[in-house]
Structure formats: structure tokens, C-alpha cells
Amino acid sequence: DAGVIQSPRHEVTEMGQEVTLRCKPISGHNSLFWYRQTMMRGLELLIYFNNNVPIDDSGMPEDRFSAKMPNASFSTLKIQPSEPRDSAVYFCASSLRHFYEQYFGPGTRLTVT
Amino acid sequence: QKEVEQDPGPLSVPEGAIVSLNCTYSNSAFQYFMWYRQYSRKGPELLMYTYSSGNKEDGRFTAQVDKSSKYISLFIRDSQPSDSATYLCAMATNTGNQFYFGTGTSLTVIP
Numbered sequence: 234d235a236g237v238i239q240s241p242r243h244e245v246t247e248m249g250q251e252v253t254l255r256c257k258p259i260s261g262h263n264s265l266f267w268y269r270q271t272m273m274r275g276l277e278l279l280i281y282f283n284n285n286v287p288i289d290d291s292g293m294p295e296d297r298f299s300a301k302m303p304n305a306s307f308s309t310l311k312i313q314p315s316e317p318r319d320s321a322v323y324f325c326a327s328s329l330r331h332f333y334e335q336y337f338g339p340g341t342r343l344t345v346t
Numbered sequence: 347q348k349e350v351e352q353d354p355g356p357l358s359v360p361e362g363a364i365v366s367l368n369c370t371y372s373n374s375a376f377q378y379f380m381w382y383r384q385y386s387r388k389g390p391e392l393l394m395y396t397y398s399s400g401n402k403e404d405g406r407f408t409a410q411v412d413k414s415s416k417y418i419s420l421f422i423r424d425s426q427p428s429d430s431a432t433y434l435c436a437m438a439t440n441t442g443n444q445f446y447f448g449t450g451t452s453l454t455v456i457p
Contacts, residue, residue: 237389275449276390276434289443324389332442333378337389 235259237338239325245344251313254341257306258327266335267300267310268324276324282308315345349373352435352448361457365422369435369448372416376437376444379411381420384432384450393420393433425455 238257246252258265266281280290282302290300297316302308312319322342326335352369359365367381377398382390394409396402396418402409408421418437422429432452438445 276447278445278447326389332445333380333395333436333438334392337391339387340389 237325237327237336239323239338239341241341242339243342243344245346246315247346248316249314250345251311252315252319252343252345254310254312254323254325254343256308256310256325256338258308258325259329259336260306262327262329262336263305264328264332264335265302265308266326266328267308268326268337270322270324270340271320279310312343315343317345319343320345349444349446350435350437350448353451354449356452356454358454358456359425361425361427361455363425363455365425365429365453365455367420367422367433367435367451367453369418369437370416371418371437371446373437373439373444374413374416375439377440378438378442379409379418380436380438381407381409382434382436382447384434386431390434427455427457430454 240255264283267279268276270276279292280300285302300310322340324340326337328335350371380395381393383393384390394404396409396411399411399413406423410419432450434450435448
């Protein structure tokens with residue numbers, strides 16, 4: 234069975250540009266999480282969905298960040314406009330029964346110049 | 347004060363050594379305690395979890411929770427080079443509405 238799929242794996246963009254990160258959770262999983270990981274702050278939960286509905290977006294740093302989950306097999310995280318301090322690795326994770334048993338994707342390494 | 351504190355290391359040990367990784371926390375409402383392992387350029391993967399207090403063993407790995415001290419540990423026996431990775435602790439309340447990761451401890455096991 235395929236794991237969590239994220240695309241692109243690497244993204245380099247200039248400040249001010251719009252960035253869209255994509256995630257396909259494991260089939261059948263009903264919860265989806267977006268994280269950001271940096272050396273300084275570690276792994277931070279940005280938002281999570283349950284049955285496609287956003288449950289908690291308190292971790293979204295600013296209005297420049299938005300996330301959607303139009304169906305059970307697809308989610309996007311958008312940053313508009315992007316800034317250099319958004320440079321990080323963004324992970325998507327999904328879970329089935331237990332929120333603590335999350336399966337992570339390989340991440341998208343974002344660099345904003 | 348951070349919800350979860352974890353020494354970033356790095357920690358370097360010879361093969362076969364016993365490794366001890368630790369985290370402290372401040373929120374007494376945490377009931378779930380997890381350890382994730384993250385290899386370089388990969389996503390974290392769940393190693394083991396513990397509910398409330400006590401110990402849990404899985405092969406060479408043992409997780410301990412001391413709620414009175416707000417301190418959790420992961421022990422790795424007979425460490426192997428393949429254990430070289432970053433280990434992240436994570437904690438959550440019963441409902442999961444508060445879920446935090448530590449910043450991770452980098453471990454290298456030298457053959």
C-alpha cells in the first residue's frame with residue numbers, strides 16, 4: 234500500500250510568489266495533518282482535518298497560509314505571498330484510528346529566496 | 347516556556363551501547379506519550395506510544411513515563427548503526443486537541 238504522497242519534493246521560489254504544496258493521504262485514513270519543521274522550532278502542527286473538515290488551524294502562523302481538503306484523498310497547503318522565513322520542510326501526515334499514530338509523508342523542502 | 351523540552355544533542359555512542367533519550371514537559375494534562383524516529387531527509391515514523399504512566403517494551407526499545415516528574419525516556423539496548431537518526435518525543439492530551447513534538451535528539455551509533 235502506498236504511503237502518504239507529497240508533491241513537490243523540493244520547491245524553490247522567490248519572495249512574494251504563491252506556493253502550493255500537495256498531499257495525498259493513505260487511502261481510508263480519516264485524519265490529515267500539516268506540519269512545518271525547522272531547526273530552530275522543530276516540528277510544528279499547522280492544521281489538521283478530520284473527515285475533510287478543518288478541526289484546528291490555530292497553528293497556522295499567518296493569514297498568508299491557507300489549507301484545504303476538498304475530498305478524502307487530497308489536501309493542499311498554500312502560502313501567498315511567500316517570505317524567506319517560510320523556508321522549512323513541510324510534512325503531511327494521516328491517521329486512521331488514533332491521532333497519535335500518524336503516518337508521515339516524505340516532506341516538501343521549501344526554499345524562499 | 348515550551349510545552350515539551352528535549353535536548354537536541356548530538357549524541358554519539360559506540361555500537362552495542364545503551365542509549366537514553368529524554369524529554370520533559372509542563373502540561374499535566376498530557377496523557378499520551380510518543381516516540382518518533384526520523385531518518386535524514388525522511389518523515390518521522392512512530393516507534394512506540396505509552397498511555398499515562400509506566401513502562402512499555404518493544405524489542406530493544408523501552409519507553410518510560412514518570413508523570414510525577416513530568417519526564418519521559420526512551421532506552422535503546424544494544425544500539426546498532428541503523429539506529430542512527432533523530433528521535434522526537436511527542437505528547438498529547440486525551441482528546442488530542444493539544445499535541446506537541448519535541449525538537450528532537452540526533453543520535454549517531456558508531457560501528
